[in-house]
Amino acid sequence: MNKVFKALSDPTRRHVLQLLRDKPMSAGALAAHFTVSKPTMSAHFAVLREANLVDASKDGKSVIYRLKLSVLEDALLGFTGAIGLELNATKDTKDIQHD
Amino acid sequence: MNKVFKALSDPTRRHVLQLLRDKPMSAGALAAHFTVSKPTMSAHFAVLREANLVDASKDGKSVIYRLKLSVLEDALLGFTGAIGLELNATKDTKDIQHD
DNA sequence: TAGACAATTAGCTAATTATCTAAATGATGT
DNA sequence: ACATCATTTAGATAATTAGCTAATTGTCTA
Numbered sequence: 001m002n003k004v005f006k007a008l009s010d011p012t013r014r015h016v017l018q019l020l021r022d023k024p025m026s027a028g029a030l031a032a033h034f035t036v037s038k039p040t041m042s043a044h045f046a047v048l049r050e051a052n053l054v055d056a057s058k059d060g061k062s063v064i065y066r067l068k069l070s071v072l073e074d075a076l077l078g079f080t081g082a083i084g085l086e087l088n089a090t091k092d093t094k095d096i097q098h099d
Numbered sequence: 100m101n102k103v104f105k106a107l108s109d110p111t112r113r114h115v116l117q118l119l120r121d122k123p124m125s126a127g128a129l130a131a132h133f134t135v136s137k138p139t140m141s142a143h144f145a146v147l148r149e150a151n152l153v154d155a156s157k158d159g160k161s162v163i164y165r166l167k168l169s170v171l172e173d174a175l176l177g178f179t180g181a182i183g184l185e186l187n188a189t190k191d192t193k194d195i196q197h198d
Numbered sequence: 199t200a201g202a203c204a205a206t207t208a209g210c211t212a213a214t215t216a217t218c219t220a221a222a223t224g225a226t227g228t
Numbered sequence: 229a230c231a232t233c234a235t236t237t238a239g240a241t242a243a244t245t246a247g248c249t250a251a252t253t254g255t256c257t258a
Contacts, residue, residue, distance in 0.1 A: 002110050009108035010246080011101050014178065021183045027205060040247055042206055047245095061204045061255050073184055076175065079113065080186070084120045085172055087179070087186045109216085126235060139217055141236055160225055160234045200258090207252070215244070222237065228230085 004075035007051035012036065013044050017053065020067035027063045103174035106150035111135065112143050116152065119166035126162045 007013055016030055031041040045065060048054045055066045080087045106112055115129055130140040144164060147153045154165045179186045 005104075005108050005110075005113070008178075009104050011104075012246090014104070014181075018181050021181075028203095031205095036246085037248060038205070039207080039249080043246075046206090058205095058255090061202095063205065069184060072182070073186065076179065076184070076186060079107075080175065082113075082117050083171070085168060085175070087172065087175060111216090127233095130235095135216085136218060137235070138219080138237080142216075145236090157225090160232095162235065201256105202258100203254100203256080205253085205255105208250085210248080210250105212247085213245080216242090218239105218241080220238085223235085225234085226232085228232100 001075045001078055003051040004053060004071070005079075007047050007053055010044065010047075012041075013048055016044060016048065016065075017067060017072070020054065020065060024064050024066040026059075027065065030065060100174045100177055102150040103152060103170070104178075106146050106152055109143065109146075111140075112147055115143060115147065115164075116166060116171070119153065119164060123163050123165040125158075126164065129164060 008017075012034060015033070019025060019030060019033060027042065027045060028038070030045075031038050034041060045054070045056070048065075049056055052071050053068055055068055057064050057066070076087075111133060114132070118124060118129055118132060126141065126144060127137070129144075130137050133140060144153070144155070147164075148155055151170050152167055154167055156163050156165070175186075
Protein backbone atom coordinates (compact mmCIF):
# COMPACT_ATOMS: atom_id res chain seq x y z
CA MET A 1 0.00 0.00 0.00
CA ASN A 2 2.88 2.35 0.66
CA LYS A 3 4.10 1.84 -2.90
CA VAL A 4 0.65 2.71 -4.20
CA PHE A 5 0.62 6.01 -2.32
CA LYS A 6 4.17 6.76 -3.40
CA ALA A 7 3.10 6.10 -6.99
CA LEU A 8 0.08 8.37 -6.62
CA SER A 9 2.20 11.23 -5.27
CA ASP A 10 3.28 12.29 -8.76
CA PRO A 11 0.76 14.14 -10.97
CA THR A 12 2.12 12.64 -14.18
CA ARG A 13 1.53 9.15 -12.83
CA ARG A 14 -1.97 10.01 -11.64
CA HIS A 15 -2.71 11.32 -15.12
CA VAL A 16 -1.40 8.12 -16.68
CA LEU A 17 -3.82 6.12 -14.55
CA GLN A 18 -6.59 8.43 -15.63
CA LEU A 19 -5.73 7.84 -19.30
CA LEU A 20 -5.79 4.10 -18.70
CA ARG A 21 -9.20 4.28 -17.09
CA ASP A 22 -10.99 3.94 -20.44
CA LYS A 23 -8.78 1.55 -22.33
CA PRO A 24 -5.35 -0.09 -22.29
CA MET A 25 -2.71 1.95 -24.12
CA SER A 26 0.83 1.52 -25.37
CA ALA A 27 3.78 3.23 -23.67
CA GLY A 28 4.18 5.45 -26.72
CA ALA A 29 0.53 6.43 -26.89
CA LEU A 30 0.63 7.32 -23.22
CA ALA A 31 3.89 9.24 -23.58
CA ALA A 32 2.35 11.30 -26.39
CA HIS A 33 0.12 12.99 -23.83
CA PHE A 34 3.06 14.42 -21.91
CA THR A 35 5.88 16.82 -22.57
CA VAL A 36 8.57 14.87 -20.74
CA SER A 37 10.95 12.51 -22.53
CA LYS A 38 10.11 8.90 -23.22
CA PRO A 39 12.77 7.53 -20.87
CA THR A 40 11.26 9.65 -18.12
CA MET A 41 7.85 8.22 -18.93
CA SER A 42 9.35 4.75 -18.91
CA ALA A 43 10.57 5.40 -15.37
CA HIS A 44 7.07 6.48 -14.35
CA PHE A 45 5.66 3.28 -15.85
CA ALA A 46 8.18 1.29 -13.83
CA VAL A 47 6.95 2.93 -10.62
CA LEU A 48 3.35 2.11 -11.52
CA ARG A 49 4.29 -1.50 -12.31
CA GLU A 50 6.22 -1.76 -9.06
CA ALA A 51 3.10 -0.59 -7.19
CA ASN A 52 1.12 -3.20 -9.09
CA LEU A 53 -1.20 -0.49 -10.37
CA VAL A 54 -0.71 -1.45 -13.98
CA ASP A 55 -0.09 -4.55 -15.98
CA ALA A 56 2.32 -4.58 -18.93
CA SER A 57 2.06 -6.91 -21.90
CA LYS A 58 4.15 -6.99 -25.03
CA ASP A 59 2.34 -6.71 -28.35
CA GLY A 60 4.78 -6.72 -31.22
CA LYS A 61 6.99 -3.67 -30.89
CA SER A 62 4.71 -2.10 -28.34
CA VAL A 63 4.14 -2.57 -24.65
CA ILE A 64 0.51 -2.28 -23.65
CA TYR A 65 -0.31 -0.96 -20.23
CA ARG A 66 -3.56 -1.80 -18.52
CA LEU A 67 -4.93 -0.32 -15.31
CA LYS A 68 -5.47 -2.68 -12.40
CA LEU A 69 -8.48 -0.96 -10.96
CA SER A 70 -8.94 -3.36 -8.07
CA VAL A 71 -5.46 -2.73 -6.71
CA LEU A 72 -6.11 1.00 -6.70
CA GLU A 73 -9.49 0.44 -5.12
CA ASP A 74 -8.08 -1.79 -2.39
CA ALA A 75 -5.37 0.69 -1.44
CA LEU A 76 -7.78 3.58 -1.32
CA LEU A 77 -10.38 1.67 0.64
CA GLY A 78 -7.71 0.39 3.00
CA PHE A 79 -6.69 3.92 3.78
CA THR A 80 -10.11 5.53 3.96
CA GLY A 81 -11.23 2.64 6.14
CA ALA A 82 -8.34 3.20 8.56
CA ILE A 83 -9.09 6.91 8.68
CA GLY A 84 -12.78 6.35 9.17
CA LEU A 85 -13.53 8.38 6.10
CA GLU A 86 -16.66 6.74 4.87
CA LEU A 87 -16.03 6.70 1.21
CA ASN A 88 -17.45 3.31 0.44
CA ALA A 89 -17.37 1.57 -2.87
CA THR A 90 -20.80 1.28 -4.38
CA LYS A 91 -19.34 -1.61 -6.31
CA ASP A 92 -22.22 -1.16 -8.75
CA THR A 93 -19.89 -1.57 -11.64
CA LYS A 94 -22.87 -3.02 -13.46
CA ASP A 95 -23.59 0.35 -15.03
CA ILE A 96 -20.01 1.03 -16.04
CA GLN A 97 -19.00 -0.85 -19.14
CA HIS A 98 -15.35 -1.66 -19.52
CA ASP A 99 -15.70 -3.56 -22.85
CA MET B 100 -4.73 18.35 -4.58
CA ASN B 101 -1.17 17.62 -5.51
CA LYS B 102 -0.04 18.69 -2.06
CA VAL B 103 -2.56 16.34 -0.50
CA PHE B 104 -1.21 13.36 -2.44
CA LYS B 105 2.36 14.38 -1.66
CA ALA B 106 1.41 14.54 2.00
CA LEU B 107 -0.23 11.11 1.83
CA SER B 108 2.86 9.55 0.25
CA ASP B 109 4.59 9.19 3.61
CA PRO B 110 3.43 6.44 5.98
CA THR B 111 4.20 8.47 9.10
CA ARG B 112 1.96 11.25 7.89
CA ARG B 113 -0.84 8.84 6.97
CA HIS B 114 -0.58 7.40 10.47
CA VAL B 115 -0.80 10.88 11.99
CA LEU B 116 -4.05 11.47 10.12
CA GLN B 117 -5.32 8.16 11.39
CA LEU B 118 -4.51 9.16 14.99
CA LEU B 119 -6.36 12.43 14.47
CA ARG B 120 -9.42 10.65 13.15
CA ASP B 121 -10.89 10.22 16.63
CA LYS B 122 -9.88 13.38 18.39
CA PRO B 123 -7.60 16.42 18.10
CA MET B 124 -4.18 15.87 19.65
CA SER B 125 -1.15 17.94 20.60
CA ALA B 126 2.09 17.77 18.64
CA GLY B 127 3.75 16.05 21.56
CA ALA B 128 1.00 13.48 22.04
CA LEU B 129 1.18 12.67 18.34
CA ALA B 130 4.98 12.49 18.38
CA ALA B 131 4.83 10.02 21.27
CA HIS B 132 3.44 7.42 18.86
CA PHE B 133 6.54 7.47 16.67
CA THR B 134 10.20 6.68 17.01
CA VAL B 135 11.51 9.64 15.03
CA SER B 136 12.64 12.87 16.69
CA LYS B 137 10.28 15.69 17.51
CA PRO B 138 11.78 18.09 14.98
CA THR B 139 11.19 15.44 12.33
CA MET B 140 7.59 15.13 13.44
CA SER B 141 7.28 18.90 13.39
CA ALA B 142 8.36 18.84 9.74
CA HIS B 143 5.71 16.21 9.00
CA PHE B 144 3.09 18.41 10.68
CA ALA B 145 4.20 21.30 8.50
CA VAL B 146 3.62 19.23 5.37
CA LEU B 147 0.15 18.29 6.59
CA ARG B 148 -0.65 21.93 7.37
CA GLU B 149 0.67 23.00 3.96
CA ALA B 150 -1.68 20.47 2.35
CA ASN B 151 -4.49 21.89 4.47
CA LEU B 152 -5.17 18.44 5.86
CA VAL B 153 -4.87 19.60 9.45
CA ASP B 154 -5.59 22.68 11.45
CA ALA B 155 -3.23 23.89 14.19
CA SER B 156 -4.30 25.90 17.21
CA LYS B 157 -2.26 27.00 20.18
CA ASP B 158 -3.45 25.97 23.62
CA GLY B 159 -1.09 27.15 26.30
CA LYS B 160 2.28 25.52 25.69
CA SER B 161 0.80 22.99 23.31
CA VAL B 162 -0.21 23.07 19.70
CA ILE B 163 -3.34 21.11 19.00
CA TYR B 164 -3.75 19.49 15.63
CA ARG B 165 -7.15 18.69 14.23
CA LEU B 166 -7.94 16.67 11.12
CA LYS B 167 -9.77 18.46 8.31
CA LEU B 168 -11.74 15.50 7.09
CA SER B 169 -13.52 17.34 4.30
CA VAL B 170 -10.26 18.36 2.63
CA LEU B 171 -9.11 14.77 2.60
CA GLU B 172 -12.47 13.66 1.33
CA ASP B 173 -12.51 16.22 -1.47
CA ALA B 174 -9.04 15.29 -2.70
CA LEU B 175 -9.84 11.60 -2.68
CA LEU B 176 -13.19 12.04 -4.35
CA GLY B 177 -11.63 14.36 -6.93
CA PHE B 178 -9.14 11.71 -7.85
CA THR B 179 -11.41 8.68 -7.78
CA GLY B 180 -13.92 10.67 -9.80
CA ALA B 181 -11.33 11.47 -12.46
CA ILE B 182 -10.28 7.85 -12.59
CA GLY B 183 -13.83 6.60 -12.76
CA LEU B 184 -13.30 4.55 -9.66
CA GLU B 185 -16.72 4.61 -8.11
CA LEU B 186 -15.87 4.95 -4.50
CA ASN B 187 -18.64 7.30 -3.48
CA ALA B 188 -19.09 8.93 -0.13
CA THR B 189 -22.08 7.61 1.72
CA LYS B 190 -21.87 10.82 3.69
CA ASP B 191 -23.73 9.06 6.49
CA THR B 192 -21.56 10.69 9.06
CA LYS B 193 -24.63 10.72 11.31
CA ASP B 194 -23.31 7.77 13.26
CA ILE B 195 -19.83 9.18 13.70
CA GLN B 196 -19.66 11.86 16.33
CA HIS B 197 -16.89 14.42 16.05
CA ASP B 198 -17.39 16.41 19.27
C1' DT C 199 20.23 -9.30 -43.09
C1' DA C 200 19.76 -4.37 -42.61
C1' DG C 201 16.97 -0.55 -41.36
C1' DA C 202 13.39 1.37 -38.78
C1' DC C 203 10.70 1.66 -34.86
C1' DA C 204 9.26 1.05 -29.69
C1' DA C 205 10.70 0.81 -25.37
C1' DT C 206 13.97 0.31 -21.74
C1' DT C 207 18.57 0.71 -19.50
C1' DA C 208 22.80 3.39 -18.35
C1' DG C 209 24.73 7.18 -16.54
C1' DC C 210 24.39 11.65 -15.10
C1' DT C 211 22.56 16.05 -12.54
C1' DA C 212 19.63 19.12 -9.84
C1' DA C 213 16.08 19.29 -6.60
C1' DT C 214 13.58 17.40 -2.87
C1' DT C 215 13.01 14.66 1.21
C1' DA C 216 13.52 12.49 5.74
C1' DT C 217 16.32 12.48 9.21
C1' DC C 218 19.41 14.16 12.93
C1' DT C 219 21.39 17.51 16.82
C1' DA C 220 21.60 22.01 18.67
C1' DA C 221 19.56 26.40 19.23
C1' DA C 222 15.66 29.58 19.42
C1' DT C 223 10.90 30.90 20.53
C1' DG C 224 7.03 31.30 23.40
C1' DA C 225 4.00 30.35 27.27
C1' DT C 226 3.42 28.99 32.44
C1' DG C 227 4.34 28.90 37.03
C1' DT C 228 7.24 29.88 40.96
C1' DA D 229 12.85 37.46 36.48
C1' DC D 230 13.89 32.67 35.83
C1' DA D 231 13.50 27.93 35.09
C1' DT D 232 10.80 24.63 32.64
C1' DC D 233 8.24 22.65 29.17
C1' DA D 234 6.34 22.27 24.20
C1' DT D 235 7.28 23.18 19.82
C1' DT D 236 9.57 25.04 15.94
C1' DT D 237 13.66 26.79 13.34
C1' DA D 238 18.50 26.37 11.80
C1' DG D 239 21.77 23.93 9.70
C1' DA D 240 23.68 19.72 8.12
C1' DT D 241 23.69 15.10 5.68
C1' DA D 242 22.35 10.88 3.18
C1' DA D 243 18.93 8.97 0.28
C1' DT D 244 15.53 9.41 -3.16
C1' DT D 245 13.42 11.41 -7.13
C1' DA D 246 12.40 13.41 -11.67
C1' DG D 247 14.46 14.81 -15.34
C1' DC D 248 17.82 14.67 -19.37
C1' DT D 249 20.79 12.48 -23.49
C1' DA D 250 22.96 8.56 -25.38
C1' DA D 251 23.13 3.72 -25.90
C1' DT D 252 20.96 -0.85 -25.89
C1' DT D 253 17.50 -4.43 -26.68
C1' DG D 254 13.94 -6.48 -29.15
C1' DT D 255 10.65 -6.88 -32.99
C1' DC D 256 9.06 -6.17 -37.32
C1' DT D 257 9.43 -5.73 -42.56
C1' DA D 258 11.62 -4.71 -46.86
